[in-house]
Amino acid sequence: MSDQRIAGDDLTVWTYDWVPEGPRGRVRDIRLRWALEEAGLDYAVRTVPFEDRGPEHLARQPFGQVPFLEDGDIVMFESGAGLLHLGRKSETLMPRDPRGEAEVTQWLVSALNSVEMVTVPWWFVKVLGAPENPLHDWMMRRFDMLERVLEGREWLAASRFTIADILMADVLRIPNDLGKLENHPALRGYLRRALARPAFERARADQLAHFEAADATRSEDRRTAEEKD
Ligand SMILES: N[C@@H](CCC(=O)N[C@@H](CS)C(=O)NCC(=O)O)C(=O)O
Numbered sequence: 442m443s444d445q446r447i448a449g450d451d452l453t454v455w456t457y458d459w460v461p462e463g464p465r466g467r468v469r470d471i472r473l474r475w476a477l478e479e480a481g482l483d484y485a486v487r488t489v490p491f492e493d494r495g496p497e498h499l500a501r502q503p504f505g506q507v508p509f510l511e512d513g514d515i516v517m518f519e520s521g522a523g524l525l526h527l528g529r530k531s532e533t534l535m536p537r538d539p540r541g542e543a544e545v546t547q548w549l550v551s552a553l554n555s556v557e558m559v560t561v562p563w564w565f566v567k568v569l570g571a572p573e574n575p576l577h578d579w580m581m582r583r584f585d586m587l588e589r590v591l592e593g594r595e596w597l598a599a600s601r602f603t604i605a606d607i608l609m610a611d612v613l614r615i616p617n618d619l620g621k622l623e624n625h626p627a628l629r630g631y632l633r634r635a636l637a638r639p640a641f642e643r644a645r646a647d648q649l650a651h652f653e654a655a656d657a658t659r660s661e662d663r664r665t666a667e668e669k670d
Contacts, residue, residue: 452477453511455501456648458488459655467614468652470508471644472520473527475607478640480531486651487511521553524604534604544598548605556583557612564615580616584625591627595634602638610635 454477456470470486477484489498494505502509502518509516510523512530517523528535528545535545563576587609590597598605613622613632622628635641 451511451513452482452484454484454486455509455511456486456488456507456651457491459491459659460652465652466645466649468507468648469520469611471648472607472611473508473510473523474644474647475611475641476524476527476531476534476604478643479602479607479638480527480533482527482531486647521549521608524549524608528604534607536599536601536603541599545603545605548597548603549608552605552608552612556587556609559583560612560616564619567619580621584616584622584628588625588627591631595631602635606635610641 454470454473456468460468474484474486489495489502489507499505501516504518506518508520508523509518510526512526515526517526524534525546528542535542559576559580563574563580566574566576594600596602596606597609610632613628614636616622617629617632622632
């Protein structure tokens, strides 16, 4: 976590206690961790069970997902909402002037509602093993248009790195890893710049370490249970 601690904040990122190997490094709590690392805000990470999603979890995330963010007596779900909340706390993450804030908000929502709304279903169809993915062309059209935007600028909004970039870059990671940005050099360059940021590297390393530690705890719990039987 960040060395820069800011007194007075009582921020907790909630994630799962464990996930299988596949999603590690990609669980969406990384979006909140990344923003908090960028801002140098102190935070804790706490967990809900992955395998047994009980009423306490559902009361705070009605879809039984993660992440959710706790800030004192405020608890909110949806990674985008959490990022906007953090953006309002730290000028590092979102400018204070209304024009800058509007730009950041529109690009952050577009990452979710114009790009992730096709990349996630595209990925699900791919995982199901369909020989032809009917969402491929639609996704590519979105990438083509975003490519034109990013040919002319380093970051999406307000002429600097913001929470809009955290969200857009994270959304682009899976298609990039699956080779879908091959014909989009500006998007690849943008993603490279974003993922090279030390705050992202720390957030990813912390998430990987969190789930690795969870493996050790699970093995220990299993051993104890076997000994009892
Ligand atoms: N729109 C939600 C999506 C959250 C989401 O998909 N979380 C995944 C982890 S990255 C999850 O909890 N998956 C388990 C499930 O959907 O049951 C957000 O951005 O917070």
